[in-house]
Amino acid sequence: PFLLALLTNETFISGNCWTTFIDDTPSLFQMVSSQNRATKLLNYLGDVAVNGSSIKGQVGLPKLTTDASIPTLHDPITGVPIDLDTPVQPRGWRQVLLEVGPEQFAKKVREFNGTLITDTTWRDAHQSLLATRLRTVDLLNIAPTTSHALNGAFSLECWGGATFDVSMRFLHEDPWARLRKLRELVPNIPFQMLLRGANGVAYSSLPDNAIDQFVLQAKENGVDIFRVFDALNDLDQLRVGVEAVKKAGGVVEATVCYSGDMLKPGKKYNLEYYLDVVDKIVDMGTHFLGIKDMAGTMKPRAASLLVGSIRAKYPNLPIHVHTHDSAGTGVASMDAAAKAGADVVDAASNAMSGMTSQPSISALIASFEGDVNHGLSESLVRELDGYWAQMRLLYSCFEADLKGPDPEVYQHEIPGGQLTNLIFQAQQLGLGEKWLLTKENYKVANQLLGDLVKVTPTSKVVGDLAQFMVSNNLTEEDVIKLAPELDFPDSVLDFMEGLMGTPYGGFPEPLRTNMLGNKRPKLDKRPGLFLKPIDFATVREELVSRYGSGVTECDIASYIMYPKVYEAYRKTVDKYGDLSVLPTRYFLKALEIGEEMVVDIEQGKTLIIKLLAIGEISKKTGTREVFFELNGEMRSVTVDDKT
Numbered sequence: 001p002f003l004l005a006l007l008t009n010e011t012f013i014s015g016n017c018w019t020t021f022i023d024d025t026p027s028l029f030q031m032v033s034s035q036n037r038a039t040k041l042l043n044y045l046g047d048v049a050v051n052g053s054s055i056k057g058q059v060g061l062p063k064l065t066t067d068a069s070i071p072t073l074h075d076p077i078t079g080v081p082i083d084l085d086t087p088v089q090p091r092g093w094r095q096v097l098l099e100v101g102p103e104q105f106a107k108k109v110r111e112f113n114g115t116l117i118t119d120t121t122w123r124d125a126h127q128s129l130l131a132t133r134l135r136t137v138d139l140l141n142i143a144p145t146t147s148h149a150l151n152g153a154f155s156l157e158c159w160g161g162a163t164f165d166v167s168m169r170f171l172h173e174d175p176w177a178r179l180r181k182l183r184e185l186v187p188n189i190p191f192q193m194l195l196r197g198a199n200g201v202a203y204s205s206l207p208d209n210a211i212d213q214f215v216l217q218a219k220e221n222g223v224d225i226f227r228v229f230d231a232l233n234d235l236d237q238l239r240v241g242v243e244a245v246k247k248a249g250g251v252v253e254a255t256v257c258y259s260g261d262m263l264k265p266g267k268k269y270n271l272e273y274y275l276d277v278v279d280k281i282v283d284m285g286t287h288f289l290g291i292k293d294m295a296g297t298m299k300p301r302a303a304s305l306l307v308g309s310i311r312a313k314y315p316n317l318p319i320h321v322h323t324h325d326s327a328g329t330g331v332a333s334m335d336a337a338a339k340a341g342a343d344v345v346d347a348a349s350n351a352m353s354g355m356t357s358q359p360s361i362s363a364l365i366a367s368f369e370g371d372v373n374h375g376l377s378e379s380l381v382r383e384l385d386g387y388w389a390q391m392r393l394l395y396s397c398f399e400a401d402l403k404g405p406d407p408e409v410y411q412h413e414i415p416g417g418q419l420t421n422l423i424f425q426a427q428q429l430g431l432g433e434k435w436l437l438t439k440e441n442y443k444v445a446n447q448l449l450g451d452l453v454k455v456t457p458t459s460k461v462v463g464d465l466a467q468f469m470v471s472n473n474l475t476e477e478d479v480i481k482l483a484p485e486l487d488f489p490d491s492v493l494d495f496m497e498g499l500m501g502t503p504y505g506g507f508p509e510p511l512r513t514n515m516l517g518n519k520r521p522k523l524d525k526r527p528g529l530f531l532k533p534i535d536f537a538t539v540r541e542e543l544v545s546r547y548g549s550g551v552t553e554c555d556i557a558s559y560i561m562y563p564k565v566y567e568a569y570r571k572t573v574d575k576y577g578d579l580s581v582l583p584t585r586y587f588l589k590a591l592e593i594g595e596e597m598v599v600d601i602e603q604g605k606t607l608i609i610k611l612l613a614i615g616e617i618s619k620k621t622g623t624r625e626v627f628f629e630l631n632g633e634m635r636s637v638t639v640d641d642k643t
């Protein structure tokens, strides 16, 4: 391509060039790079045309077959259409944060007369309903509208949790680029991320300096507020994340995870337990206290009791409550939390709410009406929602197809995102009838492991053990008796070794000893104390030698968090280029013969691509030639036929 660009360059053809010609003509390289990008994209589209989409978890095709329309917002008072190019008035909470810093920001939120709302649509809602598959392009398309419509929101939860892993692993996107691009379009609303304490956004602990470096990059690339939790409420593990956020200058929301139903007599995790954890979190120092009800088992009366008790003890502590609507009581619980003194509660855009996701913003606003100020406009929230209704159709192929609330969550205590995942896996494996058994065994596995606080990664441990029991036909007694011989899933052994911290009340014995045998050691302190600190210079050198000098601190953070996933992601980018620019329906579905699509691969560089024909399979190579028209010119790519 470089030679072609050179040979068609007018200055070069005219002979009017001298030795600095190449240096003086950077457009030559831009042209080559655009051509390379276009060819790579055709490789992807050709592959989908021949083999169909290979995105993991996709069942069927998107139901939305047109571009999603972006709703026009109207001024709630005058009804006049809002011009998105005019700055949002009045200012949002992010300007407050930037002006006064985290401490005063927290104080001002505490002083707000009412309860603010965090919109989780861009993170937890799609993690819990659509297997975390929402792509950057669909967030960017609605970001300017969101910036106006939700100007009064406390925050947009938009990063961290499973989104980091999934965007690289399954969507072939750079999570950091997502964050930066969204940040540019939303300057007024604080961005919030979910950090799994000493596990970062991974599934077990990393060296402390890896967490520090990751959090610093997250802060510098656009995250304002860090909800930091530890899946076992292990304070030593939590502290690693909290200290990293403090050092990076972010807003700390150290969080207590709420598991089960504390109102049930005899529960291990009762009010006294939670209040003790809260005391320790307060001692640690935090700007906000997070309460994370990841399964949606915090009934309204429990929300009142827990939030009310903390409020009474700590009148100045800002409290932020998170829930899931799995049992159908999410709105009632958040309403109760607000009335008991919570400063912020979580909800999601209506079309992305309910069931395993967060409760609906509009329903929450309706239940606040007349009692609780919240700072949002009901009509703007509704207008914005039109977009998300279309997204549910676009991402229909990742739906777990839940039909209604599952009050059984009070028994099995499966977190929202995991519940969707397990149902989906059971359907995929044709194990519909085994789903009931999986739920049963989840309870059994939880008891075997000592009744854990269940959230990533411990919820995965319990889920993996439950599935292991189902697929090997094991009872509780079998697991206990056969523990020394069984080949348990890695996650279970990681947990038993102590790589996720220490559970409240200690590890279950003798099961721990029997499971680990002499295969694994038993850590008696937090894992970070045993892990060798990362030597960043060496990691940088290694990545530069593989990927060139453009390696950034964000690349280093991605690689440390998920080395194999990062390597695979780089390989895909090398083959197909930056796929994040491709409209979702073409990412997931083949073009029809004769169908034309438009894609902006970079600013000012638009490709018009038409699929012309798919050639016969070559018996010798097993490949097909796929013919396109690219900006009016015929192009073809050769694709392996894997069908």
Ligand code: 3PY
Pocket (backbone or CB within 6 Å): 124, 127, 160, 161, 162, 194, 196, 294, 415, 417, 455, 456
């Ligand atoms: C995550 O860690 O990804 C969660 O959403 C936990 O609830």
Ligand code: ZN
Pocket (backbone or CB within 6 Å): 124, 293, 294, 322, 323, 324, 416
């Ligand atoms: Zn959640």
